[in-house]
Amino acid sequence: MLRVNRPGGGVRVKICGLRTLADVDATAKAGAAYMGLVFFPKSPRHVDIDLARTLAMAAPVGLAKVALLVNPDDETLDHVLDQVPLDMIQLHGSETPERLAEVRARSGLPVMKAVGIRTAEDLAQLDQFDGVADQVLVDAKPPAGSDRPGGNGVGFDWTLIADREWKGPWMLSGGLTPENLAQAIAQTGARQVDASSSLEVVKGVKDAAKIAAFCAAA
Numbered sequence: 001m002l003r004v005n006r007p008g009g010g011v012r013v014k015i016c017g018l019r020t021l022a023d024v025d026a027t028a029k030a031g032a033a034y035m036g037l038v039f040f041p042k043s044p045r046h047v048d049i050d051l052a053r054t055l056a057m058a059a060p061v062g063l064a065k066v067a068l069l070v071n072p073d074d075e076t077l078d079h080v081l082d083q084v085p086l087d088m089i090q091l092h093g094s095e096t097p098e099r100l101a102e103v104r105a106r107s108g109l110p111v112m113k114a115v116g117i118r119t120a121e122d123l124a125q126l127d128q129f130d131g132v133a134d135q136v137l138v139d140a141k142p143p144a145g146s147d148r149p150g151g152n153g154v155g156f157d158w159t160l161i162a163d164r165e166w167k168g169p170w171m172l173s174g175g176l177t178p179e180n181l182a183q184a185i186a187q188t189g190a191r192q193v194d195a196s197s198s199l200e201v202v203k204g205v206k207d208a209a210k211i212a213a214f215c216a217a218a
């Protein structure tokens with residue numbers, strides 16, 4: 001079975017939804033590879049441009065700064081790119097492969113595309129982006145009634161991707177916790193993982209001990 005993003009070391013971690021300098025510090029100290037900044041006003045993890053810039057400027061070398069955007073127009077994209085030093089864009093809306101290519105060209109950055117999975121029918125979406133996006137973020141579909149496309153703390157049936165042969169790099173997310181991470185990795189073969197909700201004391205407020213526990217579990 002071919003698994004492309006298996007560099008041979010440990011599993012790389014993304015901690016998403018950072019909102020304070022203490023979060024950046026905890027994420028760096030725990031050994032995460034990526035930190036995510038959420039630019040989605042309906043999210044409890046939303047950061048405005050000034051805070052995002054402050055947090056990104058505080059990231060040490062080796063901690064990649066990822067901007068999470070949902071169906072951004074060019075004006076929004078340019079504003080974020082002009083103000084915040086970034087290493088990657090995460091598109092978490094209903095962007096098409098064509099829009100992804102535009103965002104990559106406009107930003108000059110690698111683009112990770114989130115795909116929501118609930119049933120086997122959703123795997124067609126993965127086929128659309130696997131090997132096309134610089135990374136695919138394999139997330140759970142939001143539950144009915146949610147006002148955001150991710151960050152809901154829900155998972156999906158990992159057996160749906162257990163035997164998949166990947167064309168490009170990918171990352172697993174959706175309801176991952178320090179407690180279920182080992183099983184998620186064993187079942188899917190993921191070499192990169194992303195979490196947000198389970199690492200909070202209340203929505204939008206990260207906990208350094210939980211961040212450390214998640215990275216240790218990875």
Ligand SMILES: O=C(O)c1ccccc1N[C@@H]1O[C@H](COP(=O)(O)O)[C@@H](O)[C@H]1O
Nearest residue numbers: 016043150151153173174175195196197
């Ligand atoms: O975190 C959010 O609020 C958010 C808002 C809009 C789109 C995506 C969001 N978060 C991403 O969702 C996944 C799963 O998060 P969780 O661990 O289940 O809470 C994660 O990749 C976040 O980057």
